[in-house]
Amino acid sequence: MTKHLLTSALFAGVVTGLIAALLQFHFVIPLLLEGELYEAGARIHFPINGSPQSPAEAPDLGADWGRHMMTLTFNLVTYTGYGLMLVALYAFAKTRAISVTPRQGIIWGLAGFFAVQLAPALGLPPELPGTLTPEVLPRQIWWSLTILSTATGLGLIAFGRGFLPLLGIGLLVVPHIIGAPHLNTYWGVAPPELSAHFVTLSLGAALAGWVLLGFFTAYFWNRLDPEQ
């Protein structure tokens, strides 16, 4: 059983990680590199004695293959990690007589996107390089607890009986009432348009990744099931 879960997650994680990395290279990384120009001071938005305009021009990916290979590699690791958690949840659902077909896997993937990307992004938006932020540890704690709370909340809404779905709604809201750690000043050096577009595109790429991950984990999990 363990082998079945591990191989399904690995296959799904590798396929999804590859596609997600391609999406990131096309849509997200160029804006990230553009943000780094402002972080490093190679471009300055609103210079003191200059034009209030900055060129809206993302650099191309360049020839830094080592760096991009690492991005690809860590996408495989990340999506395999999330894939392991998803197939473990499918297997747990199965012990409760809840089946997961590949189409239903898409719904699980959407729920994953909601819990792991969208809900934490409400408090901690995806950061363009150069964004000044509070200490990393409190943010990591809020991020982790928000994912845990949101995922549990969604699970209660989907499968809970009686009043449990209402408790689930509460779990969706509580992290945002508590609020993520924030600085009490703005420090942004990059144009706000660039930062906003980076946020929407990285969320969009992650949405595509999670939908694919939900589908492929469920597909391989059913396909490789030794009991079928």
Add this chain to the structure above:
Amino acid sequence: MTTTTLTNTRTDSKILPIATVFLAGVMLLLVSGIAQATVLHDAAHDQRHAMAFPCH
């Protein structure tokens, strides 16, 4: 003399492997998204920003 009453000890043999696989996923994410060791952080940098992990 102590009397231990064991009731309801049906252990679901599937829970342990399921939990193990789940934790294996968590461990991978600790490496790709959370750990702050410099080498790891630099290598994973772009992916962390793209996937909205709280980075540095």
